[in-house]
Amino acid sequence: MNRHQEVSNRGATMLCGTCVEPGRFELREAAIPQEAPDGWALVDICAVGICGTDYHIFEGKHPYLAYPRVIGHELGGRLVSDAAGMSAGDIVVINPYISCGTCRACLRGKPNCCMKIEVLGVHRDGGMCARIAVPETNLYSAQGLTDVQAAMVEFLAIGAHAVSRSGITEGDRVLITGTGPIGIGTALFARLAGAQIHLLDLSKERLQLVASKFGFDRLHDDPASLLEGDLADGFDLIFDATGTARAIEAGFPLLAHGATYVLVSVVKDDISFNDAEFHKREARIIGSRNALKGDFEHVMAAIRSGQIDTDKLLSTELPISDLPDRFSALASDRSGLIKAIVRP
Secondary structure: OOHHHHHHOOOOEEEEEEEEEOOEEEEEEEEOOOOOOOOEEEEEEEEEEEOHHHHHHHHOOOOOOOOOEEOOOEEEEEEOOOEOOEOOOOEEEEOOEEOOOOOHHHHOOOHHHOOOOEEEOOOEOOOOOOEEEEEHHHEEEOOOOOHHHHHHHHHHHHHHHHHHHHOOOOOOEEEEEOOOHHHHHHHHHHHHOOOEEEEEOOOHHHHHHHHHHHOOOOEEOOHHHHHOHHHOOOEEEEEEOOOOHHHHHHHHHHEEEEEEEEEOOOOOOOOOOOHHHHHHOOOEEEEOOOOOHHHHHHHHHHHHHOOOOHHHOEEEEEEHHHHHHHHHHHHHOOOOOOEEEEEO
């Protein structure tokens, strides 16, 4: 019996991983969708990655969310029926950013920052469930990838998109601040671009974990130390993946003259910096939001070629039935965690 038959034979309902309110996560029943609107397709979800966004939702720190919300936007699944030029049963990656297609950003080829964007698991219910309907244009063939690898593509695409936007060149001195999954993904794709990678994190344990798994050897746990010695003239590129305003502000003095600061993480707070110092450097600030189809394809190509080893990213797998008991612990202690994958 294939997964489509299993889902169809379960009956009328499925369990959905739902953040009811900050600090409260439950499995709630919902009807299993049997039909999709025109231009949309049904996907049986095989694997879901839990990301920093999901933890922020649980902690009440996400700026764009209303509760209750079914979480889950890092999704790998299989088509229920033929769609988007693919066949029933084909493995797909779901692009979770549903754009309007008509706003100025969309018309300029930037659907990732659509003015009316709806991100699965944030603005509308996500894929922490057995089956979901999504626009066919948001489905990409993941042929050659496993279910787990397909669920990792989206978070890696965030980093790949940030690197693409940065204007990185071979030999650039690059600082990635924050070594969570998004920071790691950013570092991996910056390294593939030929840059000299430095990692900054206040946790020595976290730095050693990333170093042992991925071979990074320029590690820093004190931003003040970067203002001295060989690095005192700054970094050509800084990527912030910390999600904290204080860390973002601490990065401005580390910019080299002519440098670029890429803000990958999102914070609720206002950010301040010294304008005279910023202008003296003729620096740039770039916001990086979500990812584009080309970024997803770039990530999948890197996984298929072996340039990205997803086994090193996987920390744990668990069934959705275990998640209510484990979600709080996963959110509260992420020092040794890179990517947790849930099986709906």
